[in-house]
Amino acid sequence: MPALPPRLAVFDMDGTLIDSLPDLAACACRLLHHYGLPPITPDTLRPMIGDGVGVLVRRLLAHAGDAARGIDPDDAVGRYMADYTPHSTDLSHPFTGTRATLSALKGAGWKLAVCTNKPVAAARHILRVMKLDPWFDAVGGGDSFAVRKPDPRHLLGTIEMAGGVPGRTIMVGDHRNDIAAATGAHVRGIFARWGYGAPEMEAGATAGADSISEIPHIARDLLPD
Numbered sequence: 551m552p553a554l555p556p557r558l559a560v561f562d563m564d565g566t567l568i569d570s571l572p573d574l575a576a577c578a579c580r581l582l583h584h585y586g587l588p589p590i591t592p593d594t595l596r597p598m599i600g601d602g603v604g605v606l607v608r609r610l611l612a613h614a615g616d617a618a619r620g621i622d623p624d625d626a627v628g629r630y631m632a633d634y635t636p637h638s639t640d641l642s643h644p645f646t647g648t649r650a651t652l653s654a655l656k657g658a659g660w661k662l663a664v665c666t667n668k669p670v671a672a673a674r675h676i677l678r679v680m681k682l683d684p685w686f687d688a689v690g691g692g693d694s695f696a697v698r699k700p701d702p703r704h705l706l707g708t709i710e711m712a713g714g715v716p717g718r719t720i721m722v723g724d725h726r727n728d729i730a731a732a733t734g735a736h737v738r739g740i741f742a743r744w745g746y747g748a749p750e751m752e753a754g755a756t757a758g759a760d761s762i763s764e765i766p767h768i769a770r771d772l773l774p775d
């Protein structure tokens with residue numbers, strides 16, 4: 551009998567592997583300060599995360615309202631990224647249980663990948679500094695393809711890079727974009743309830759998990775061998 555393709559677990563980054571909100575918020579505050587605008591709290595920033603840095607910065611400016619009129623959004627995005635990448639690991643850390651989960655999956659023969667709307671250079675930097683990079687067979691960033699989540703082609707491109715196939719893949723993510731990409735790619739989607747997404751974003755997921763430590767068990771249930 552021909553060997554089955556490898557099983558693949560794809561993880562979103564912000565709010566799924568990495569608790570990155572503190573650095574995203576600190577960087578947002580430095581940007582707002584640069585433009586003479588008032589700071590923002592992490593709680594206010596949280597729902598703005600998930601569609602990539604360009605959208606995040608535009609939401610920040612929209613939140614500032616009239617005071618931000620006249621600011622060039624492209625200038626703001628450029629400033630945000632120039633500041634964020636080198637400071638992206640000042641305050642952020644992997645969620646508790648991340649290393650044990652990656653280790654358990656790898657030990658059971660799974661391939662691993664990251665599919666994030668974050669620019670790929672920032673994603674790789676974070677994985678490297680946190681010494682998580684050796685675990686991953688592929689990293690698909692928000693600028694790795696012509697499209698990004700919720701477009702399923704972002705996930706499909708990441709699966710291909712990792713040497714997997716959709717029918718033997720799970721996608722773990724904390725945003726409706728992750729679940730929509732999984733559904734569109736015919737991949738089993740697991741909603742990360744520990745992340746930044748609102749509870750209603752779980753709609754359409756194959757399963758939900760309260761912590762990353764539950765993922766090896768759920769993954770085995772969904773794809774036993």
Ligand SMILES: O=C(O)COP(=O)(O)O
Nearest residue numbers: 563564600601602666667
């Ligand atoms: O950059 C973002 O807005 C979110 O990134 P994520 O896809 O890793 O959650």
Ligand SMILES: [Mg+2]
Nearest residue numbers: 562564565724
């Ligand atoms: Mg996320």
